[in-house]
Amino acid sequence: MNEDHEIMLPLVIGIFIVILFCLVMLIKGTNSEVYKVSVIVSNSSSGRWVPFKAGLEQAANDNNIRLDYVYTDYIDNIYTEASIINDEISRGANGIIADFCLSEGSEDVVASISARVPIMLVETSVNAGADIRGNHATVMPDNYAIGRAIGNEVVIDYGEELKGMKIGIIAGNQNQYAMQDRLKGFMDATMKINPEAVWCISESRYTEDELIKANEKNPADIVVGLDNNSMETAVDYFLGNRGGKVKLYGSGCSKKLIYYIDAGEVDSMIVPDDFSMGYQSMSDLAIKLQNRTSALVDREVGFSVVNRGNLFVGDNQQILFPIVQ
Numbered sequence: 581m582n583e584d585h586e587i588m589l590p591l592v593i594g595i596f597i598v599i600l601f602c603l604v605m606l607i608k609g610t611n612s613e614v615y616k617v618s619v620i621v622s623n624s625s626s627g628r629w630v631p632f633k634a635g636l637e638q639a640a641n642d643n644n645i646r647l648d649y650v651y652t653d654y655i656d657n658i659y660t661e662a663s664i665i666n667d668e669i670s671r672g673a674n675g676i677i678a679d680f681c682l683s684e685g686s687e688d689v690v691a692s693i694s695a696r697v698p699i700m701l702v703e704t705s706v707n708a709g710a711d712i713r714g715n716h717a718t719v720m721p722d723n724y725a726i727g728r729a730i731g732n733e734v735v736i737d738y739g740e741e742l743k744g745m746k747i748g749i750i751a752g753n754q755n756q757y758a759m760q761d762r763l764k765g766f767m768d769a770t771m772k773i774n775p776e777a778v779w780c781i782s783e784s785r786y787t788e789d790e791l792i793k794a795n796e797k798n799p800a801d802i803v804v805g806l807d808n809n810s811m812e813t814a815v816d817y818f819l820g821n822r823g824g825k826v827k828l829y830g831s832g833c834s835k836k837l838i839y840y841i842d843a844g845e846v847d848s849m850i851v852p853d854d855f856s857m858g859y860q861s862m863s864d865l866a867i868k869l870q871n872r873t874s875a876l877v878d879r880e881v882g883f884s885v886v887n888r889g890n891l892f893v894g895d896n897q898q899i900l901f902p903i904v905q
Contacts, residue, residue, distance in 0.1 A: 615866070616645075617640070617646070617648065617675040618648045618665070618669075618673040619648065619650060620677070620679075621702075624649065625651065626808075626834070627834035628809065631833055631854040631855045632702070634902055635854065635855040635857060636649070636677070638855075638858075639858065639861075640866075643866035643867075648668070650668060658686060658689055661678065661680065665678060665693055665699075666693075669696055669697055674697055675699065675700070676698075677699070677861050677862065678699060680701060680704065682706075682756070683706045683756050684707050686706040693716075694713075695715075698865060698868045699715070701716065702720060702858075702861050705718050705720065714868070714874065714875020714876050714877070715868075717877050717879070719861040719880075720880065723759070724761040726831055727761060727764060727769070729765075730765075730766050730804060730806070730848075731768070731770045733829055745775050745776070745802060746775070746778045746798065746802070747776065747802045747804060748778055748779050748791075748794065748795060748800030748826075749763070749806070750804070750806065750830075751780055752782070752783050752805075752810050759783075759806055778794075778798035779795070779798055779800070783810060787810070787813050788813055791813060800826055801826060803828055804829050805829075805831070808832035808834055808837065811830040811831065812834065815828065815840055819840070819845055828840075828845065830849055830850070831850040831851070831852065831883075837849060841886060847887065848886070849885075849886050850885055851884050852881065852882075852883045853884070853899050855899065861879075882899075
């Protein structure tokens with residue numbers, strides 16, 4: 581009997597140690613591997629992406645992720661973008677964060693990428709099929725609400741006087757659902773007063789040329805830019821004394837635009853929380869990579885209404901000048 585105890589005791593202890601080890605691994609994970617995440621956005625060196633990149637870097641540091649921020653020029657072709665993404669996967673990317681230049685008709689591209697690695701889409705939603713594995717999701721602001729907020733700022737400043745004023749719109753990339761939603765939100769917000777929209781141009785490689793032609797033909801009193809690129813195009817043209825004096829409203833986040841708000845040249849601007857967009861997309865992707873049974877889910881980030889009077893106040897300062905620790 582004692583001999584049986586002598587044999588069983590080490591066996592029981594051994595089994596206990598194995599079980600304990602497994603429990604520890606389940607709780608802590610075995611994530612000694614450093615995962616690589618590639619980020620592909622159009623015109624990656626633009627100042628528009630500075631807050632977003634700061635959020636990415638913070639989350640990559642917090643989650644032991646190797647961040648590969650891919651250098652790109654202006655991307656206006658979904659297949660060019662897909663080729664860049666596929667090259668990154670071939671080079672060992674374990675996950676992808678991307679801003680798609682096209683929303684409608686992107687199902688096949690999303691399905692092809694997410695079948696290989698998880699992908700987080702930022703800034704705009706896209707057409708995508710059912711995702712039972714939770715391998716793709718979107719992080720973006722409420723773009724319709726941003727459009728309405730821009731319109732509300734114009735209405736607040738001008739009220740009934742808008743009826744006699746002419747508005748020009750630089751509408752961002754209208755191939756993206758985000759920019760379509762912003763345009764709809766703006767039009768809905770100003771609909772009751774019904775100002776005259778004398779021109780509306782979509783972003784392209786030739787946005788400035790189209791702006792010059794449109795405004796020379798029908799000069800605007802107020803110009804609205806629905807995203808950062810649109811706003812910078814407007815600032816460069818109208819504040820360069822080529823397009824005459826107009827009132828500028830829109831959405832953006834670059835230091836260049838913040839300077840012009842502070843100088844009183846941009847009347848009001850909606851600033852999406854791009855730092856949070858970067859941080860959230862990287863953090864969620866890190867969780868997915870470390871636990872493949874988890875599912876990526878859509879997230880929404882906030883925004884602030886910024887003007888010269890509240891530029892350095894409270895939450896606006898935190899969104900405009902995020903501190904990376």
